Amino acid sequence: MLRDWLKQRWVGTTIVTTMVLAYAPTLAREVTFSDGPEIAAAVASLGVIHPTGYPLFTMVAHVFTRLLILPIEICLKIEIFNACCALGAAFFASHGARELVAQVVEEPADGYQLDLAALFAGLLVGLAPELWSQVRIPEVYAFHVLLTSAAAFMWIRHETTRKPRYVLAAALLMGMGLSHHVTMVYMLPAAFVYLLASRPGMFINWLAAPPARLY
Numbered sequence: 699m700l701r702d703w704l705k706q707r708w709v710g711t712t713i714v715t716t717m718v719l720a721y722a723p724t725l726a727r728e729v730t731f732s733d734g735p736e737i738a739a740a741v742a743s744l745g746v747i748h749p750t751g752y753p754l755f756t757m758v759a760h761v762f763t764r765l766l767i768l769p770i771e772i773c774l775k776i777e778i779f780n781a782c783c784a785l786g787a788a789f790f791a792s793h794g795a796r797e798l799v800a801q802v803v804e805e806p807a808d809g810y811q812l813d814l815a816a817l818f819a820g821l822l823v824g825l826a827p828e829l830w831s832q833v834r835i836p837e838v839y840a841f842h843v844l845l846t847s848a849a850a851f852m853w854i855r856h857e858t859t860r861k862p863r864y865v866l867a868a869a870l871l872m873g874m875g876l877s878h879h880v881t882m883v884y885m886l887p888a889a890f891v892y893l894l895a896s897r898p899g900m901f902i903n904w905l906a907a908p909p910a911r912l913y
Contacts (some may be wrong), residue, residue, distance in 0.1 A: 704868050708813075709792065709813050709816050709817050709820070709854050710789075710792075712817060712821075713785075713788050713789075713792060713820040713824060714785060715820060715822060716824070716825070716826045717781070717785060717788060717821075718781075718827065720825060720830070721781045721784070721830070721833055721834065724830070724834045725774060725777045725778070725781070725833075725834050726727065726773060726774070726777060726834055726835050726836075727771065727773075727774060728771065728773065729771070729773045729836065730773070730835045730836065732835075733747070733748070733836070733837065734773060734835055734836040734837075736748065736839065737776065737836045737837065738772050738773045738776060740756055741756055741759045741763060741776055741836075742760070742771065742772050744756060744757070744760055746911070749839070749879060752838050752878060752879070753877065753897070754841075754874060754877050755838045755841045755878055758779075758841070759776055759779050759841075759890075762775070762778075762779045762782075763775040763776065763779070766778065766779075766871045767856065773780050773835075773836045776836040777833065777834060777835065779834060779841075780832065780834075780840035780841070781836065781838075781840075783833075783840040783841045783843065783844040784823075784829055784830075784833050784840050784843065784844070785824065785848070786844045786848070787823055787829070787840070787843045787844045787846075787847040787848075787849075788820040788821070788823050788824035789817045789820070790844075790847040790848050790850070790851040791820055791822070791823040791824075791847050791850075791851075792816040792817070792819050792820030793816065793851060794819065794847075794850060794851045794854045795816050795818070795819030795820075796812045796813075796815060796816040796819075797854050797855065797858050798858075799811055799812055799815040800812055800856060800858075801858060809897040809904040818833065823843075823847065829843055838878070838879065839879075841878065842875060842878055842881070842882070844890045845871055845872075845874055845875040845878060845882070846875060846885065848871045849868045849871035849872045849875065849885065850885075852864045852865075852867040852868035852871060853865075853868050853892065854890065855867075855897070856868065862897075862900065865870055865893070865900065867895075868889065869889075872885055872886070872889065887894070
């Protein structure tokens, strides 16, 4: 996956450059209204944010802010973390679009259709106004978009490769998403229906053998 990304450097470079240039001037330099002070305090002290608590975000963001050794406010460090999450979400969306288009384009050998699909999907996700509004303040939702995009990409990889390990990867990411924000539950019915339609025997296999055997 990373090798393919590097082969199409211009797509990745364009997405990253555009998002960084767009995000950087808009990041809040001080703690914002609403949940900003609470989230910044919880991340700094490993405390508990309002229900549902967001423990996974708190721990990961705490480690990120400790490793980011810059003389800036904690709220800005969290916003940089959010920006990294948004970049990751754009990465997965870009690659997912590339793989889907590769399945439907008759002659994708020149790569232009794939490149344009990857570029458009990455920028569409990364510059979505709702996501952007949550990146520029101390909030928890950019991390959730990253987990959702990563899980969706794993489902796409399973569809294109038919390798069961991508189902396990998607399930792990969705489980992490459930520990972060309850809205991940909306992805469960779609995953259930997809597996019933594409691999109905997998449920029987899971009952008869431990998941590790799917590797």
